[in-house]
Structures are given as C-alpha cells and as structure tokens.
Amino acid sequence: MSSGALPIAVRALExxxxxxxxxDGVDLDVAQGEFLTLxxxxxxxxxxxxxxxxxFTRPDSGSVKFGGVEMIRTPxxxxxxxxxxxxxxxFPHMDxxxxxxxxxxxxxxxSAERERRVRSALEQVQLxxxxxxxxxQLSGGQRQRVALARAIxxxxxxxxxxxxxxxxxxxxxxxxxxxxxxxxxxLGTTVIYVTHDxxxxxxxxxxxxxxxxxxxxxIDTPQRLYEAPASHFVADFIGxxxxxxxxxxxxxxxxxxxxxxxxxPAADGEYQLVLRPEKVSLGAAPxxxxxxxxxxxxxxxxxxxxxxxRLAGGAVVTLRELARAARIAAMPAVGSPVRLALDxxxxxxxxxx
Numbered sequence: 329m330s331s332g333a334l335p336i337a338v339r340a341l342e343x344x345x346x347x348x349x350x351x352d353g354v355d356l357d358v359a360q361g362e363f364l365t366l367x368x369x370x371x372x373x374x375x376x377x378x379x380x381x382x383x384f385t386r387p388d389s390g391s392v393k394f395g396g397v398e399m400i401r402t403p404x405x406x407x408x409x410x411x412x413x414x415x416x417x418x419f420p421h422m423d424x425x426x427x428x429x430x431x432x433x434x435x436x437x438x439s440a441e442r443e444r445r446v447r448s449a450l451e452q453v454q455l456x457x458x459x460x461x462x463x464x465q466l467s468g469g470q471r472q473r474v475a476l477a478r479a480i481x482x483x484x485x486x487x488x489x490x491x492x493x494x495x496x497x498x499x500x501x502x503x504x505x506x507x508x509x510x511x512x513x514x515l516g517t518t519v520i521y522v523t524h525d526x527x528x529x530x531x532x533x534x535x536x537x538x539x540x541x542x543x544x545x546x547i548d549t550p551q552r553l554y555e556a557p558a559s560h561f562v563a564d565f566i567g568x569x570x571x572x573x574x575x576x577x578x579x580x581x582x583x584x585x586x587x588x589x590x591x592x593p594a595a596d597g598e599y600q601l602v603l604r605p606e607k608v609s610l611g612a613a614p615x616x617x618x619x620x621x622x623x624x625x626x627x628x629x630x631x632x633x634x635x636x637x638r639l640a641g642g643a644v645v646t647l648r649e650l651a652r653a654a655r656i657a658a659m660p661a662v663g664s665p666v667r668l669a670l671d672x673x674x675x676x677x678x679x680x681x
Contacts, residue, residue, distance in 0.1 A: 334485035341390035352542035368539035410479030425459035589672035
C-alpha cells in the first residue's frame with residue numbers, strides 16, 4: 329500500500345440545486361488504499377459527490393475529511409488529489425511527457441526530479457516509449473493512459489475518476505478495466521471511481537456504493553452486493569433479474585401456493601423473489617425449488633443459449649445455458665412444459681417496493 333494513501337470520511341453531506349436534491353445527507357467511509365466505486369444512473373448524485381470531494385463543488389452542509397483533516401474550505405489544488413475526467417482534458421499542443429509533467433511544473437518540482445517521475449509514471453501505464461509523441465497521434469486507449477499517468481505522477485493520496493473509460497469501445501474498455509485493477513494493486517492509492525456501468529463496477533472495486541436520489545442505498549463488496557441485494561432497486565440495478573411476489577407468513581415463504589426454501593430467514597411480510605438468468609436451470613435438481621413453466625423462446629447467442637419461459641400467472645423468466653453442443657441438441661422446443669430449478673442458496677428475497 330502507498331504510504332501516502334489517505335482514508336476519506338464523509339458525514340451528512342447535502343447539496344441542492346433549487347428544488348432538486350443532488351445529495352441527501354450522505355455518510356461514507358473509504359479506507360486507506362481502498363478502491364471504491366460510486367455506481368448509479370444519470371442524475372443519481374454520484375458525480376456531484378465526486379465533484380465535492382475534488383473541491384470543484386461546495387456542499388450546502390456536511391463534512392469531508394481526508395486523513396482526518398477537514399477539506400470543505402480547502403481549494404482543489406491543495407487537496408493532494410489526482411483527477412481523471414471522462415474527456416481526458418489533455419493539452420493537444422504538448423507531447424505526452426509534457427502533459428504528464430504539467431502537475432509537477434505547477435508544484436515547482438525540479439527538472440531532474442520531474443523527468444524521473446514522468447518516466448516512472450509512463451512506465452506504470454505502459455507508455456514508457458511514447459514520451460515524445462504528440463497527443464493527437466495517440467489512440468483512445470493511449471490517451472486514457474496518459475491521463476492516468478498525469479493523475480498519478482505527483483503521487484496523490486487520493487485518486488478520483490469520473491467515468492474515465494466511457495469513451496472507449498467495448499473490447500478496449502474491458503482491457504483497461506483489468507489494467508486499472510493492476511495499477512491500483514501496484515500503487516495502493518485510495519481510489520473513488522464513478523460509473524453507471526454495473527459490470528465495470530463489479531470488475532474494478534473492493535466495494536461498491538449504489539446511489540439513487542442522492543442517497544447511498546447499499547455499500548458492500550461486489551459479491552455481497554450481487555448475491556445479497558438489500559432492496560428491489562439494488563437487485564434490479566445490479567445484474568439482470570425477474571421478480572416474483574412472495575409472501576412470508578409464520579416464517580414460511582410462498583409464491584402463489586408454492587412453498588419456497590430460501591437463502592436466509594425473513595420476517596413476515598411481502599417480498600420479491602430475485603430470479604437471475606444464471607441462477608435458474610432446467611430440470612429437477614435435488615433439494616431445489618421447482619417451478620413449472622412453458623418455453624416461450626430459445627435463442628442461440630454464441631457462448632450461451634437464452635431461454636425465455638412463462639410461469640403460472642404470466643411472469644416471463646429468462647435463463648442462460650452454456651452453449652455446449654450436447655446441451656444445444658437437448659434444448660426444449662418452444663411450447664414444451666419444463667421445470668425450473670432454483671437452489672435454496674440462490675433463493676434470495678428482497679422487500680417489496
């Protein structure tokens with residue numbers, strides 16, 4: 329871990345734009361060296377929170393501390409932050425090395441030390457041979473790496489990233505996600521990362537904070553967030569899901585009249601059963617919850633086969649099977665009756681919205 333990495337503590341943070349509540353009493357703790365992602369749809373408040381951390385936006389009330397020091401009145405250039413924007417914000421008239429060196433020039437770092445740090449930062453992002461190249465001669469992925477090098481060259485205690493990969497194509501974006509993971513492992517800097525892409529958040533993060541309406545709805549590890557969502561919104565936002573209404577009475581969960589064995593006990597009340605495509609399978613698996621259905625559609629999609637089935641009551645559930653040759657040959661025909669198997673460990677209930 330980087331010895332300069334700083335923890336972050338946010339308390340009761342509020343920001344309004346007229347009648348629009350951008351942040352509504354946000355509390356957040358980020359550990360030293362942690363990679364935390366703020367995940368939410370457009371307008372959820374995630375970018376407002378990042379801009380307040382960066383010092384570009386002032387909150388109406390609340391506290392922001394880096395390493396125990398209050399930052400609300402500290403200007404951006406004195407916060408020891410690296411910031412990477414969606415647009416990269418590189419200087420087109422400068423070469424790569426000059427772009428990366430710019431924060432060091434502003435800080436008055438001596439020439440020899442600047443050269444050493446620029447060389448080290450470019451090597452960290454695998455651009456060690458491109459220091460003299462013009463920015464307008466670089467690919468999108470290379471420009472993104474230059475922006476990262478510029479953000480880390482002065483060894484900030486905290487690195488903020490605002491959707492930095494959104495302009496890249498799918499293949500390059502996925503490649504850069506893995507590179508960002510490796511870079512964070514090498515540097516150990518505290519990272520706050522903003523995205524609306526759930527898969528990106530799951531790939532990169534130590535923890536994810538799901539934000540909606542200016543509030544953090546759930547914060548947890550990627551696995552816990554996906555496997556044990558705390559609400560209908562989180563379950564719907566993270567991954568693909570179908571929801572079935574379930575009632576719990578005297579500790580027994582029922583969908584329609586069918587008793588369900590669930591992952592964990594629930595208090596009496598109304599819930600939604602979360603059905604994810606990869607958690608449901610065809611056939612009568614032992615000790616599984618079994619749901620009768622009729623096949624609506626079978627679609628070959630290369631690496632998998634998508635199967636849509638209709639349950640009693642009309643709900644359509646999607647499941648995926650790996651596209652093995654033998655399995656494809658055994659796919660049920662449209663209109664045929666099937667039984668869906670759902671392991672009790674995967675039978676997750678969330679409170680009804």
